[in-house]
Structure formats: structure tokens, C-alpha cells
Amino acid sequence: MLLHLIFSLSVFILIDNGNAGLTSSFIRNEWPSVDIPLDNEVFAVPKGYNAPQQVHITQADYEGKAVLISWITPDKPGPSQVRYGLSEGKSEFTAEGSVTNYTFYNYTSGYIHQCFLDGLQYDRKYYYEIGDGDSARKFWFETPPKVDPDASYKFGIIGDLGQTYNSLSTLQHYMNSGAKSVLFVGDLSYADRYKYGDVGIRWDTWGRFVEQSAAYQPWIWSAGNHEIEYMPYMGEVTPFKSYLYRYPTPYQASKSISPLWYAIRRASAHIIVLSTYSPFVKYTPQWKWLREELKNVDREKTPWLIVLMHVPIYNSNVAHFMEGESMRSVFEGWFVEHKVDVIFAGHVHAYERSYRVSNIHYNVSSGDPYPIPDKAAPVYITVGDGGNQEGLASKFRDPQPDYSAFREASYGHSTLEIKNKTHALYHWNRNDDGKKVKIDSFVLHNQYWGSNHHRRKLNKNHLHSVILNRASTAQL
Numbered sequence: 001m002l003l004h005l006i007f008s009l010s011v012f013i014l015i016d017n018g019n020a021g022l023t024s025s026f027i028r029n030e031w032p033s034v035d036i037p038l039d040n041e042v043f044a045v046p047k048g049y050n051a052p053q054q055v056h057i058t059q060a061d062y063e064g065k066a067v068l069i070s071w072i073t074p075d076k077p078g079p080s081q082v083r084y085g086l087s088e089g090k091s092e093f094t095a096e097g098s099v100t101n102y103t104f105y106n107y108t109s110g111y112i113h114q115c116f117l118d119g120l121q122y123d124r125k126y127y128y129e130i131g132d133g134d135s136a137r138k139f140w141f142e143t144p145p146k147v148d149p150d151a152s153y154k155f156g157i158i159g160d161l162g163q164t165y166n167s168l169s170t171l172q173h174y175m176n177s178g179a180k181s182v183l184f185v186g187d188l189s190y191a192d193r194y195k196y197g198d199v200g201i202r203w204d205t206w207g208r209f210v211e212q213s214a215a216y217q218p219w220i221w222s223a224g225n226h227e228i229e230y231m232p233y234m235g236e237v238t239p240f241k242s243y244l245y246r247y248p249t250p251y252q253a254s255k256s257i258s259p260l261w262y263a264i265r266r267a268s269a270h271i272i273v274l275s276t277y278s279p280f281v282k283y284t285p286q287w288k289w290l291r292e293e294l295k296n297v298d299r300e301k302t303p304w305l306i307v308l309m310h311v312p313i314y315n316s317n318v319a320h321f322m323e324g325e326s327m328r329s330v331f332e333g334w335f336v337e338h339k340v341d342v343i344f345a346g347h348v349h350a351y352e353r354s355y356r357v358s359n360i361h362y363n364v365s366s367g368d369p370y371p372i373p374d375k376a377a378p379v380y381i382t383v384g385d386g387g388n389q390e391g392l393a394s395k396f397r398d399p400q401p402d403y404s405a406f407r408e409a410s411y412g413h414s415t416l417e418i419k420n421k422t423h424a425l426y427h428w429n430r431n432d433d434g435k436k437v438k439i440d441s442f443v444l445h446n447q448y449w450g451s452n453h454h455r456r457k458l459n460k461n462h463l464h465s466v467i468l469n470r471a472s473t474a475q476l
């Protein structure tokens with residue numbers, strides 16, 4: 001415990017005193033950025049006729065008491081029922097879901113099942129079973145702790161994953177991290193790198209690939225450009241078609257009109273998912289929804305305000321430079337006003353972390369045109385480094401801009417371990433030839449409870465509870 005504290009303090013000092021950004025000199029010895037062959041065991045079809053495959057779960061309500069389970073049966077619809085309960089091998093409850101499918105050019109998907117489990121207890125392990133007879137399959141998941149300002153919880157953050165050997169390394173490292181839920185920042189399968197019927201086939205392989213994690217813990221989805229799949233040359237012009245059929249989100253629970261932007265509360269975090277590739281300028285549905293959702297954030301209940309989006313707002317890589325500028329000009333003022341703690345993005349296939357900066361005073365006609373240090377601003381973190389077939393974005397702009405604290409062109413994933421209402425530990429873990437190496441770490445101080453006013457309130461409450469404790473001890 002003491003060692004942990006010393007580590008935390010030393011990292012905190014390192015980060016808070018830092019002003020010059022660092023560009024890592026590490027050169028990734030890259031595995032080829034090619035997709036794993038279709039016959040590899042990581043894409044294996046589960047045994048048994050019509051056995052459920054591509055099983056994945058996500059949070060299905062606003063508060064974390066419901067789970068949406070989704071899976072695909074290849075041969076016939078079969079049952080959409082989930083049998084579940086709190087003891088292994090004994091299903092106390094059943095829930096009935098629905099089934100659908102879709103076509104994409106000459107590909108017809110399997111039967112996509114979705115089943116909603118609600119009224120779950122917080123902080124429990126549930127066992128569930130899907131499928132028929134000998135082909136039935138068993139999984140489990142853990143519900144989060146009750147929404148509470150001091151609930152501790154560990155999230156993982158993964159982006160731009162794809163289905164290469166690098167993707168596999170990222171997924172395996174993530175699964176050893178002890179994190180309980182993935183905040184996924186867009187670009188899932190990279191199936192759109194294929195043509196015609198192969199697009200659907202590569203969505204299926206990706207579904208089987210991530211099942212090893214996504215069937216056991218919720219992945220909180222956001223969409224990237226590789227989900228758009230606007231492919232007029234084969235007559236496919238409905239944006240996000242495959243993604244929306246396969247990866248449902250609980251958007252209605254936060255009164256959104258689109259599965260592409262929504263919010264959830266989980267443990268002590270309020271998580272807002274935005275869509276880079278949906279209209280977001282003033283008066284659009286997403287803009288209006290975000291304005292209202294930010295009013296719903298109650299930092300007394302959920303101190304941690306986290307935003308996910310695909311395209312980073314602050315990015316000093318040559319790849320995708322300035323692509324986030326339009327969203328920055330629309331939303332950055334709100335992020336600062338509402339003291340967002342951290343914004344995670346993907347898209348750029350490298351890692352980068354910013355200092356707390358803003359550029360809200362520049363309004364084209366006046367103001368400082370450069371980002372400036374701003375204690376009310378979020379930390380911006382780009383983790384588009386899951387390891388897809390497009391490879392790394394290895395060229396950073398030179399010199400490193402003042403807002404960029406650390407950057408490295410490697411594959412990896414991040415974790416955010418919320419300790420209480422005031423502190424969270426953050427790590428970025430590089431995939432280093434099969435090993436997971438913690439590279440970038442810092443203590444994230446909560447933007448709301450870290451303010452002088454709330455710190456005083458916290459100290460007062462702490463003092464009050466100490467006095468009460470002493471009084472009750474004295475009575476014993």
C-alpha cells in the first residue's frame with residue numbers, strides 16, 4: 001500500500017512538473033500488419049450445429065443494472081432466449097430476446113440475436129447460457145458497483161483494433177489487465193478494407209475474435225470511419241449498416257435518437273459517447289442532445305466525466321492532422337465549462353497524451369490562436385493503437401507542440417483505474433514483442449472534486465465523519 005502511494009506520488013510529481021513534451025524514441029519492431037488468416041484458431045467457429053457465436057455484451061441502461069447480450073447463429077434462427085442466474089449451472093431466470101439479419105451486397109448475415117437482461121443486482125457475478133441442446137454455450141459477466149461517488153472501477157481503453165497479430169497481442173494484454181469494461185473508441189473490424197461478400201465474412205471473424213473478452217464484460221461502443229461502409233460501387237450506401245445491426249448501444253436510455261451517440265453511468269463515471277461522423281454543428285440532434293446530457297451530469301453522484309469520440313481533437317501526428325478541428329470548434333467550450341476529466345479518441349494509429357489545454361479564446365477575429373494551459377480543460381488521450389492492418393502512424397509533426405505531453409508510435413491499450421472521487425490511476429501499455437510494458441502513467445485528479453470549493457467541502461465532510469466516528473467509538 002505504502003509502495004503504491006509512493007509510486008503514485010512520484011508519478012504525480014513527474015507529470016505535474018512536466019512542461020516539455022516527450023516524443024518517445026522507441027521504435028516498434030512491427031509484426032506485419034496483415035489480417036490473421038481465416039482458418040486461424042482465433043476465428044474458430046464453436047462446435048455444434050447452429051452453436052451461438054460472436055457473443056458480446058454491453059451495458060443496456062443508464063445506471064448499470066441491465067445488460068444486452070448479442071450473438072449470432074449461422075444456420076437457423078434458433079432460440080433468442082438467455083438463461084441466467086447467480087450460481088453456476090443453475091439458471092434462476094430466463095429472458096426472451098429478438099432475432100434479425102441483414103444483407104450486404106451478396107452476403108447474408110447469420111441470425112443476429114439480442115436479449116435484454118434487466119433488474120440485475122449491482123456488484124454480482126451472473127452466469128448465462130444461450131443456444132440449444134448440445135450446442136448450448138455458457139458464459140458469465142460481472143455487474144458494476146452501484147452508482148456512487150466513491151465506487152472504484154477499472155476501465156480499459158482500446159481503439160482501432162482490427163484483426164491482425166498485433167490486434168491479438170493488444171487484446172491478450174488487455175485481458176490480463178484486470179479491467180472490468182472496455183471503452184472502445186471506434187474502428188472495430190476493418191472489414192471495410194475488403195470487398196463484396198468478404199466484408200460480412202470479416203465482420204464475422206472479428207466477432208469471434210473479440211468474444212473471448214466481449215462475452216464476459218461489456219464493451220462500450222463508439223463508431224469510427226471504418227464503420228461507415230459507404231460503398232456505392234456495390235450498391236451499399238446506408239452508413240453504419242453492419243455496425244448498427246451487430247453492435248447495439250443503449251442510446252434510448254439517455255434519450256438519444258441515435259445509437260451512434262449516447263451516455264451511460266457506470267460506478268463513479270458518467271461516460272458520454274459522441275459520433276465524429278454524424279452531424280454535430282449547432283442545432284443538430286447530436287448537438288442538442290449533448291447540451292441536455294451535460295446538464296444531467298451530477299458530479300456529486302458520478303465525479304468522473306469521460307468522453308469518447310473517434311477523431312482526436314488534439315493530435316500532433318502527421319496522420320489525420322486537423323481532422324478533429326471541426327468538432328473542437330463546436331464542443332471544446334462545453335468540455336471546459338463542464339470540466340470533463342478526460343477525452344479518449346482513436347483514429348490515429350499511435351499513442352498521444354496532452355496536457356490540460358484549451359483553445360477556446362480564439363474566435364477567428366481575435367484571441368490567442370494557440371492552445372494555452374487551462375486547468376479546467378480535459379486531458380486528451382489518443383489510443384488508436386489497437387493494431388489493425390493499416391499499420392502504425394509513425395510520423396509525428398516536428399517540433400512537438402506545447403500541448404503534447406507524450407507521444408509514441410506503438411501498439412497498445414490503456415487502463416483507467418478509478419480509486420475514489422478524487423483520484424484515478426492511468427496507464428498506457430505498449431505491446432512490446434509479446435510483452436505488455438507500462439510506459440505512460442499518471443495520477444488523474446478529478447476536475448470537480450479537485451477544485452478548491454469541493455476540496456474544502458470534502459475536507460469538511462471528512463472532518464465531520466471523523467468526529468462522528470470518534471463520538472460513536474467513545475460510546476462503545
Ligand SMILES: [Fe+2]
Pocket residue numbers: 160187224225226310346347348
Ligand atoms: Fe479511424
